[in-house]
Amino acid sequence: MVTGFDGFGGSPFGGIDHFMFSAVPVIIGIIFVAVIITLIVNGAKYVKNATSEKESNYVRIVSKRMDVRHHSNMNDQNSFSSSHTYYYITLQFENGQRKEYLDVKNLYGLVAEGDEGYAAIQGDWIVAFERSVPQAERSSRF
Structure with a gap:
């Protein structure tokens, strides 16, 4: 029976590959949402001032x-x-x-x-x- 990475008992990176493939997309998504929220808030301030x-x-x-x-x-x-x-x-x-x-x-x-x-x-x-x-x-x- 073959287990792990190429049958040698696990990932040579000690599980970091699992972190990179599961957490990094979440972190990128959070940064993307933060940028979008910042753009919306700044745009709302501009519209408020421009229409005052x-x-x-x-x-x-x-x-x-x-x-x-x-x-x-x-x-x-x-x-x-x-x-x-x-x-x-x-x-x-x-x-x-x-x-x-x-x-x-x-x-x-x-x-x-x-x-x-x-x-x-x-x-x-x-x-x-x-x-x-x-x-x-x-x-x-x-």
Whole structure:
């Protein structure tokens, strides 16, 4: 009677072949589901922000920050690396409340901390900012 691997009493890998053929597909499936869920959640956030009404509020810019995310993939033949920078602007409203918004209209370089004016907000995005000139500056300019 022949048992095991080629009649020599079992797998030469000590059972690892059983693990690879049963657990690895499950792990790949879990990763696939996690990626799909992430895409759905991010897509839902985008749709929520894109379909939100724009509202304009008088605000002060209290801070700005950048979030740089790096991605790389290296193998024997190729290496691939990329990065993406996300810009955030924190606004303070007249009631004292502060909230951070993602800059989707490249306002980051056009505004400074301490600027006051009207900000157009759409969901979690800041989409426009119109700086107001303080009364003292207006009278001295003319």
